[in-house]
Amino acid sequence: MKKKQGGQSSQQGSVDSILNLPEDVMRYILALMPIRDAVRTSILSKEWRYKWVTITDVVFNGKCLMAQSPSSSAASNDVVFNKDILIAQRASSSTYEAETACAHVVDQLVSQLIGPIFKFSCMFFSILSSHHIDRWIMFLSRNHGNEIKEFRLAIDIKVSLNNRGKMHWYNVPCSIFYYKELRRLELLNCILDLPPKFKGFHNLSVLYLAACISADDIERLISECPLLEWLKFIAFEFYQCLNIHAPNLRYLELDGEFRDISIKSSPVLTNVSLNSDIPPSMWNAHGSPCTSIQFIGYLHGVERLALAETFLQYLCIDIVPKKLSATLDHLKYLEVDIELNSTEILAILCILRSSPNLEQLKIKYCVDDEGTGEGLLEEEDDLSGEQVELYGVKTQFDSFLCHLHAVEVEITGLAMLLDLQFIRWILSNAPALKTIKIYTNVYVEAETVSRILKELLQSRRASPQAEIIYLGVLGHHEVSY
Template sequence: MMPPTGRERCQGIPPGVLSDLPDNVIDVILRRLPCKDVVRTSVLSRKWRYHWCRITELTFDVSLWREQKDILYPTVKFRKIVYQLLTHHEGPITKFTLDIPALQECPVIDNFIYFLSRKDIQHIVLHLPLDELYELPSSLFICSQLRHLNLHDCLVHPPSTFEGFDRLVSLELCRVEISSESLGSLISHCPLLEKLVLKTLKVLSVLEINAPMLRSFDFTGSISSLCLKNVPVLTKASLICEHSSMVVENFDYAKFFESCSGLEHLLLNFGYGYDEFFADEIPTRLPFYLNRVKHLDLSQIVLKNPFKLSCALCLIRSSPYLEYLKIEVNNRPESDIEESFELERFSDVTFNHLREVTVVSFGGTMPEMQFIKLLLAKSPVLVKMQIDPAFYIDARSETLAELLKFQHASPKAEIDYISYD
């Protein structure tokens, strides 16, 4: 016998099954459906007819516009759907997502955001079209119950009467346009903020971050000066400053790291001038230890430049409890001259807790080999060193053979040299 088709299976369902489902089960089903299908469930039974009006999570995405003309001009259907919600919805809305970056036009959402502000909204996600920044209405800043705010491609101008988001724990601003003063004020008026993601469009001037509960900070963009003023519980930081916009004389690197006493995970991108944080003569270590840093990721560093290599070693040496180290090498063919590195400057260093090292885009230059030699000789508990050569480097057996000749302080250390042959 052939198995029943989907239509036959549906016809075999007793008529009272859908009506007998508990309310919490119906809520789960509705949350998993596209917004358009949520409204259509009103025809299933009398119990389902108005249940969609009480749904607490709403998601508007491109599934609402299926025809090409709708993708280009979504405003008509969007207004109709929003009108239905404004007219019939009952109770709170805890989460609202508007995810339409592929659209050519941004529908007018001012009235809807005002509607959300009166619905005890806790989580807002706005991923708006890329072509034109949308200026957020002032009603967004009266959402007193807000806990998570995720904005993409917006103009953000908090009103002068804004007193802060007392309950906000997560703030993500990606490709937004906001002044340094407004951004600093916004952050400082979120006393419970734990997660902060900033990916800016324009160059920011001086940014001062005062967030006593902040645990995670991810910054990508151009900035003149960055000050982590009050972040005592910050454990994870990722700093990618583009276009070498950091002004050296405005940046006290020692003070910067000193304010991060709880830092455990640190990513720095050296491709945009982090070595400029240091003076003309680089110290072998910071004036203090980063005693909690266990994971250190140094990206786009030119190891064949002794000055830049010294910057990296200064940070590594200043992290005495470091366990995991990742180095992404930048072998850019510029005027950098390959020079030998003065290992004597670090002859007294020992990496007593270093267990794993990953070197990405390894170019096989003399400074890189010396750097690896130093790590192997000074890491008594090292378990694994993975070397991932640059795509243009042949998997040379002589390179691996030379690496294996280096003195190993750890009897358990293994070298994993990846071959692409």
């Protein structure tokens, strides 16, 4: 009996220790918990009943959202949760019913928060819950607009498609522009319209948008964020010209239909990634474009550059020069997509000749099914300094890869076998090369891989340390330098 009392005394002492924690320590503990678990602390004691309403970081996603307990009293103002996660609920009810139930739970939670709230993240709901999302944004604006430093909202676009496949976008309410202390803003899969009196986010350093927004609005939004350092923009509309004025911007990632881009007012960029969906035939449709040669010339301070999809083709609209007008002295990493049997290799050579300190090169081959291999180097060509004809152009394969030590090649089709000469040229002209890592997709047969590796292993190497490593099928292995 005494032992039992001793055990109860020990448990009571543990509870007392928790109850006597300093207020800032309790808030810190709650901040580390998923909101589901933070709410559950209300059952610990009367003192903990409403501790969760002081949490500063509010995160809602599919893992943390719970189904409301059917045993909870309808008259109660307290939110009660059971142990079944939302995925289980979705299995037994329609998408609309499941999402609506979760939205009502979030309504109750958000309305009871007293803050201060520094972070709000909602990465789960669809257009079906738009009026609920409007209400949360409005509530936060009125009660915590001067506190929120991070706001993240991602709309589930799968549910946003109607039965005809037409997309219904969520229109972000203008009250979000009253979050004056924002440091980080993420708005994904939505429509964004800037109010005429928008004065900017003067503390914002990170902006991630995947949105329908006019060129004027996105340019104004960027320019009204003077401390912006990191920008990722996935555009859902065509842009004739996008001017980026961000004097402190260091990271830029653009994905979409951009015919012309100006970054003259972003002098400290160090990391740039460009993905264009526009075919070259459209680039001359409305006057003379600012070619990629001019664009890349403004990247004199960039250290990492990635050119995906058709951006490299943009460089080839006109005659490709031997070198860029500006030297990319700081460029250490270059990633490019190549459409096989195109003149893009000439564009890569142009960039390489202008990048004397390049250390890492990643190449992704995109197969042109209509290509025949015409214009490629012959098997017997010596690539170590001799001038040869490539795509109808006399090209000097001089050695300018003194610092290149790592190359990564993604093979996406059978025809890559026709274009191994460019990889052979790298082997012949990179005296510091340590590794060439090769990986393929599921469409490349083992026999083709063997032929590629055999040919490369027999190629001349400028570096005695150079290794050719096959990493298997893309996605089955992590590839890193």
